[in-house]
Amino acid sequence: MNDLLKLIEERHSARVPFDRSRMVAQEDLLQILEAARWSPTAHNMQNFEIVIVDDQRLLDKIGAIPVALSEEFLQEHWRLLSFSEEELRRKGFGLLASMLPPWMQDPAGKDEMGEAISLHHVVPACPVLMIALYDATKRAPASQGDVLGMMSLGCVLQNMWLMAQSLGLGFQALSVLSGPPVAQAVQKLLGVPAHMKVGFAVRLGHPAASVPYPRVRREVAELAHWNHFGDKRTGEEVQR
Numbered sequence: 001m002n003d004l005l006k007l008i009e010e011r012h013s014a015r016v017p018f019d020r021s022r023m024v025a026q027e028d029l030l031q032i033l034e035a036a037r038w039s040p041t042a043h044n045m046q047n048f049e050i051v052i053v054d055d056q057r058l059l060d061k062i063g064a065i066p067v068a069l070s071e072e073f074l075q076e077h078w079r080l081l082s083f084s085e086e087e088l089r090r091k092g093f094g095l096l097a098s099m100l101p102p103w104m105q106d107p108a109g110k111d112e113m114g115e116a117i118s119l120h121h122v123v124p125a126c127p128v129l130m131i132a133l134y135d136a137t138k139r140a141p142a143s144q145g146d147v148l149g150m151m152s153l154g155c156v157l158q159n160m161w162l163m164a165q166s167l168g169l170g171f172q173a174l175s176v177l178s179g180p181p182v183a184q185a186v187q188k189l190l191g192v193p194a195h196m197k198v199g200f201a202v203r204l205g206h207p208a209a210s211v212p213y214p215r216v217r218r219e220v221a222e223l224a225h226w227n228h229f230g231d232k233r234t235g236e237e238v239q240r
Contacts, residue, residue: 011161012215014170015099017124018205020056024128028167032130032204035163039156042140042148048156048199051190053129058189062129063120065185067176081105085214092218099213122176126203131177131186132156133196153199160202170207177201 029052036050053059081097082088088096097105101121132153140148157173164171177186178198186198226233 007162007165011165013172014203014207015124015172016170016211017208018126018170018203019208020125020127020205022127022206023054024169024204024206028164028169029128029204031167032160032163035159036132036156039152039159041152041155042143045138045140045149045152047134047138047149048153049133049196051131051133051192053131053190054127056127059126059129061189062186063118063123063125065119065182067117067119067122067182069117069122077104078106088214088216092216092222094216096213099211119176119182123174123203126205128204130160130202130204131190132199132201133192134199135195136197137195150199157200157202164204170203170205172203174201174203 033050033052036048041047053062080094081100082091082094083097085096088094103121134149134153138149139146140152143149161171161173176182178200183198186192186201187194187196192198221232221234224233225231
């Protein structure tokens with residue numbers, strides 16, 4: 001149990017470039033897919049498919065897809081940034097700005113980039129891209145907006161992530177490939193049927209460099225409510 005908690009605690013998002021000359025072993029890919037296969041899904045629907053892209057020419061074509069980051073995304077993204085480790089630790093959530101490309105660290109950066117932004121600018125190169133699809137014509141029973149289906153995709157992502165972490169592989173979850181018009185361009189390149197939609201994508205590989213960064217979480221005493229909302233217990237009370 002302690003080993004599992006340690007694996008969960010050490011799981012992180014590898015935002016650095018990966019070594020494209022160092023392929024991911026097929027055995028490791030199969031273990032990650034096996035972990036995905038055993039993910040809990042609503043009503044055991046298993047409403048997902050996974051496309052593994054390891055053809056470098058195809059990866060380059062995907063990387064060349066233009067991206068238009070909305071003003072809404074950028075404004076909400078900037079509000080979650082901290083500009084020092086002390087600020088990040090004090091907040092207990094969000095990201096350290098220095099982990100990101102300079103143009104994503106402040107509003108002025110968008111103007112410097114201009115309009116010619118492609119996935120290459122947002123997503124560093126990698127030897128393998130895994131894209132999780134789901135059938136948009138199906139939903140979990142009585143699940144408005146297929147909320148349970150989205151939760152199921154989250155379970156698939158978590159299982160894949162923990163397995164990759166246990167194998168010592170770099171892993172970064174990407175939402176940018178699931179938003180239009182990027183998703184349509186990806187689906188066209190990969191021959192994905194129209195009724196299948198991109199749920200999420202994953203960069204996978206061996207990081208070309210190690211860039212440690214502080215990882216923060218709120219304390220249990222902050223997020224847990226006992227019996228009634230607002231009824232908190234101190235760390236000592238929780239341990240008892």
